Amino acid sequence: TRPTAAIIGAGIAGLACARVLDEAGWRVTLFEKSRGPGGRMTSRSLAAATVDIGAQFFSVRHEAFRREAETWLKAGLIAPWPWKLWRVTNDSWHYRHDGRERYAGKPRMSAVTRHLSRGLALEVSCRIVSLARDNGRWTLQDQARQHHGPFDHVVITAPSPQAQGLVAPHDSRLAEACEGVIQRPCWAAWACFDQPLATAPGVSPDWQAVMFSDGPLRFVARNDHKPGREQQGESLTLLARLEWSEAHLEMHETSVANSLLTAFRKTLPDTTALPAITAIGGHRWRYAQPDVFAAGEAINRDYRLSANGLALCGDGWRGPRVEDAWLSGHHLGHALAASD
Ligand code: FAD
Numbered sequence: 001t002r003p004t005a006a007i008i009g010a011g012i013a014g015l016a017c018a019r020v021l022d023e024a025g026w027r028v029t030l031f032e033k034s035r036g037p038g039g040r041m042t043s044r045s046l047a048a049a050t051v052d053i054g055a056q057f058f059s060v061r062h063e064a065f066r067r068e069a070e071t072w073l074k075a076g077l078i079a080p081w082p083w084k085l086w087r088v089t090n091d092s093w094h095y096r097h098d099g100r101e102r103y104a105g106k107p108r109m110s111a112v113t114r115h116l117s118r119g120l121a122l123e124v125s126c127r128i129v130s131l132a133r134d135n136g137r138w139t140l141q142d143q144a145r146q147h148h149g150p151f152d153h154v155v156i157t158a159p160s161p162q163a164q165g166l167v168a169p170h171d172s173r174l175a176e177a178c179e180g181v182i183q184r185p186c187w188a189a190w191a192c193f194d195q196p197l198a199t200a201p202g203v204s205p206d207w208q209a210v211m212f213s214d215g216p217l218r219f220v221a222r223n224d225h226k227p228g229r230e231q232q233g234e235s236l237t238l239l240a241r242l243e244w245s246e247a248h249l250e251m252h253e254t255s256v257a258n259s260l261l262t263a264f265r266k267t268l269p270d271t272t273a274l275p276a277i278t279a280i281g282g283h284r285w286r287y288a289q290p291d292v293f294a295a296g297e298a299i300n301r302d303y304r305l306s307a308n309g310l311a312l313c314g315d316g317w318r319g320p321r322v323e324d325a326w327l328s329g330h331h332l333g334h335a336l337a338a339s340d
Pocket of ligand 1: 008009010011012013014031032033034037038039040041053054055056057058059126127128129157158159162186187188239285287288289313314315316319320321322323325
């Protein structure tokens with residue numbers, strides 16, 4: 001009989017793990033609390049524009065991920081972006097060229113995760129609240145008290161504070177490991193305009209993204225300058241610095257968006273007026289980015305496995321990037337398939 005696995009979370013880590021197990025002949029079911037796959041690689045469709053509200057791009061460093069990214073590139077799911085990247089230090093803009101390979105989803109970040117989920121069994125709007133073990137197999141219970149299973153294995157990709165609650169009754173070693181991985185919050189905001197933005201002096205009008213060395217912002221992306229979105233109007237995603245996000249965690253989303261837009265406006269000459277805003281909003285990511293320095297023992301471990309069929313993966317076990325999350329799920333999938 002084919003081994004069975006439940007995977008909690010259909011972000012890039014869960015999907016990468018599911019693909020490996022599916023190819024190895026396992027029967028895999030993904031459970032996702034949101035309405036669709038993607039996790040922190042998600043995009044929001046507004047009337048005026050489609051904006052990425054989580055990851056804006058991803059870099060490619062590891063060979064296994066490079067091979068995977070090449071298949072996405074060939075399938076038209078990603079394209080190089082940004083290649084016109086700037087940095088703002090003390091409100092002044094500088095062109096930044098570091099030659100690093102970066103990609104964005106085409107025509108939105110979630111194109112990649114949507115593609116990976118194709119053909120897999122996926123239960124959406126299904127938040128798993130507890131696990132039970134009976135006769136050596138696992139049953140999952142969701143928020144509506146529905147039971148799912150039994151399964152031989154359960155893979156949990158939820159950020160560590162959430163994973164901890166699920167594993168604690170069953171494996172104190174895994175629960176303890178979760179405690180060492182701190183996930184820090186990040187505010188993401190968006191603003192759409194009725195006209196293109198004016199640019200700072202010396203900055204090419206087709207700038208795509210800008211990193212910030214100081215202040216409340218850490219990154220601003222122009223969604224309408226991303227691949228496949230050239231037809232949409234001017235629309236910014238503004239990401240706050242982690243420290244600023246922590247200090248303003250309970251602020252209202254519209255106030256957050258306005259504060260971040262004001263910080264961006266300050267980098268333009270005083271005489272520049274912003275065009276009229278057609279949409280503005282924000283999203284608080286409570287568990288946005290793992291603090292790998294705090295992770296101690298977890299640094300450079302891709303995943304955690306227990307003897308009774310529980311396993312943990314996701315960016316928290318490896319590093320703060322899409323690539324880390326993918327590698328973490330991919331490597332766990334291979335470890336599970338080899339153990340069978
Ligand atoms: P997630 O994507 O969080 O997936 C976990 C999934 O589990 C989620 O879909 C969640 O809904 C689901 N879930 C949780 N609990 C349950 C439950 N109980 N039951 C069912 N489902 C559950 N990385 C880069 O490389 N480049 C960037 O530019 C970049 N920018 C970022 C900007 C922001 C604002 C954020 C938040 C992140 C950014 N990252 C970036 C990081 C990157 O997005 C993540 O590292 C990666 O997407 C994490 O993938 P994951 O599968 O580990 O976790």
